[in-house]
Amino acid sequence: MSDNLFAREFFKETVFSDRNLMTPHYTPPILPFREKEIGLLSKNLSLCLRAQKADNFFLYGKTGTGKTAVTRHVLAQLNAFATQKGLLAAGYYINCRQHNSKYQILSKLIKEFFPAENFMGYSASFVYEKVLDFAKKGNQSIIVLDEIDKVKDVDELVYALTRGNDELVNGGLTLIGISNNLTFKDRLDPRTKSSLCEQEVVFPPYNAAELKKILQERTLVAFKPLVVEESAINLASALAAQESGDARTAILLLLRAGDLAEKNNSFKVTDQEVLAAKVRVEEEIILDMISSLPRQQQLVLLAIAELSLQSKGVRRLGLEEETKVLFSGEVYEHYCWKAKELKETLISSRWFRQYISELEMFGLIHTTLSGKGIRGQTRLIKLGFDASKIRNQIEKQLQAA
Ligand SMILES: Nc1ncnc2c1ncn2[C@@H]1O[C@H](COP(=O)(O)OP(=O)(O)OP(=O)(O)O)[C@@H](O)[C@H]1O
Numbered sequence: 001m002s003d004n005l006f007a008r009e010f011f012k013e014t015v016f017s018d019r020n021l022m023t024p025h026y027t028p029p030i031l032p033f034r035e036k037e038i039g040l041l042s043k044n045l046s047l048c049l050r051a052q053k054a055d056n057f058f059l060y061g062k063t064g065t066g067k068t069a070v071t072r073h074v075l076a077q078l079n080a081f082a083t084q085k086g087l088l089a090a091g092y093y094i095n096c097r098q099h100n101s102k103y104q105i106l107s108k109l110i111k112e113f114f115p116a117e118n119f120m121g122y123s124a125s126f127v128y129e130k131v132l133d134f135a136k137k138g139n140q141s142i143i144v145l146d147e148i149d150k151v152k153d154v155d156e157l158v159y160a161l162t163r164g165n166d167e168l169v170n171g172g173l174t175l176i177g178i179s180n181n182l183t184f185k186d187r188l189d190p191r192t193k194s195s196l197c198e199q200e201v202v203f204p205p206y207n208a209a210e211l212k213k214i215l216q217e218r219t220l221v222a223f224k225p226l227v228v229e230e231s232a233i234n235l236a237s238a239l240a241a242q243e244s245g246d247a248r249t250a251i252l253l254l255l256r257a258g259d260l261a262e263k264n265n266s267f268k269v270t271d272q273e274v275l276a277a278k279v280r281v282e283e284e285i286i287l288d289m290i291s292s293l294p295r296q297q298q299l300v301l302l303a304i305a306e307l308s309l310q311s312k313g314v315r316r317l318g319l320e321e322e323t324k325v326l327f328s329g330e331v332y333e334h335y336c337w338k339a340k341e342l343k344e345t346l347i348s349s350r351w352f353r354q355y356i357s358e359l360e361m362f363g364l365i366h367t368t369l370s371g372k373g374i375r376g377q378t379r380l381i382k383l384g385f386d387a388s389k390i391r392n393q394i395e396k397q398l399q400a401a
């Protein structure tokens with residue numbers, strides 16, 4: 001047996017009692033510090049269990065603040081209750097990173113509504129009518145659109161679903177949109193905005209003490225006893241709180257620290273492992289964020305990375321310290337050149353500005369306004385992360401597409 005290729009890995013000592021519980025696929029059954037948000041959502045959605053349409057909700061807040069975990073938890077509870085009581089209400093979770101158009105989303109819904117039927121290659125209007133047919137049977141459906149900012153034709157989608165709903169006598173469609181893009185709402189058509197955001201819930205970042213409690217509870221179920229030192233938990237919470245108050249970063253720090261403790265055969269998670277995991281975790285989070293950006297926004301970021309790598313195009317300003325910065329205009333020019341080279345359609349300068357503000361919000365770039373002297377007043381852009389890593393990640397994705 002010991003000759004088998006897998007024997008060593010299979011029998012090796014591990015620090016985890018269940019490593020899966022440290023991965024993003026796991027939704028914890030108890031979510032401390034989110035009682036208020038859970039209460040608001042469940043109170044509203046309980047209307048669906050009483051055969052009424054609930055208010056549409058828009059949930060937003062920075063990355064890792066528990067939006068997905070809270071919604072999945074509430075949905076699982078609602079579905080369990082509705083099944084147990086035989087009620088015609090159910091929640092459907094859609095990740096719009098994977099299903100990013102109205103057609104794809106409605107198609108996914110009808111597959112879930114009518115699992116026994118086979119829907120391949122049907123027209124957009126057929127798919128839409130099928131969604132309404134399901135509601136007309138008296139079903140109250142809650143449609144969760146996670147990462148809704150990734151939907152290309154979001155105005156059309158929300159309009160179709162809310163208009164459909166207005167026509168219904170029986171049944172109903174309740175929407176829950178989720179986004180970590182704080183400027184997303186401003187992009188919406190005013191009508192879409194008022195339909196989608198009947199109620200809004202903002203998820204605040206977690207502070208260090210809250211992250212500590214979250215990590216303590218997670219460590220208890222995912223790690224073997226006495227593996228993780230308390231100071232390591234304190235450090236991981238402090239680092240994540242300092243960065244952004246993001247529970248995903250905090251959990252990932254301990255997961256990678258645990259992996260390191262196994263790799264170096266110490267089987268103890270101490271400050272040292274957490275610190276060693278820090279750089280890799282930051283990189284993982286940033287690269288994942290980049291890979292989820294829309295293609296055109298990736299091209300804007302690629303233009304910034306390429307210009308930052310060239311000494312040409314980079315100005316050195318005589319500030320306290322020499323800072324490499326780019327003029328917004330030259331970034332736009334380089335973006336246009338890049339997009340043409342790749343035969344992509346060009347975005348307008350208005351969209352370009354929008355994408356730049358979002359990249360700043362995600363912490364991928366920093367911008368400042370120049371003084372009046374240089375080319376009038378213009379926006380100066382500086383990359384917030386390693387230029388060659390950004391370029392490599394985007395190029396890899398462009399090749400895969
Ligand atoms: N209150 C909490 N208690 C326990 N775990 C939590 C809590 N909030 C978040 N988490 C965990 O932190 C991670 C990130 O949470 P989640 O995926 O819900 O963030 P999000 O707000 O949806 O972020 P994004 O905007 O990036 O999608 C998940 O692994 C989740 O289980």
Ligand SMILES: [Mg+2]
Nearest residue numbers: 067068069146
């Ligand atoms: Mg999420």
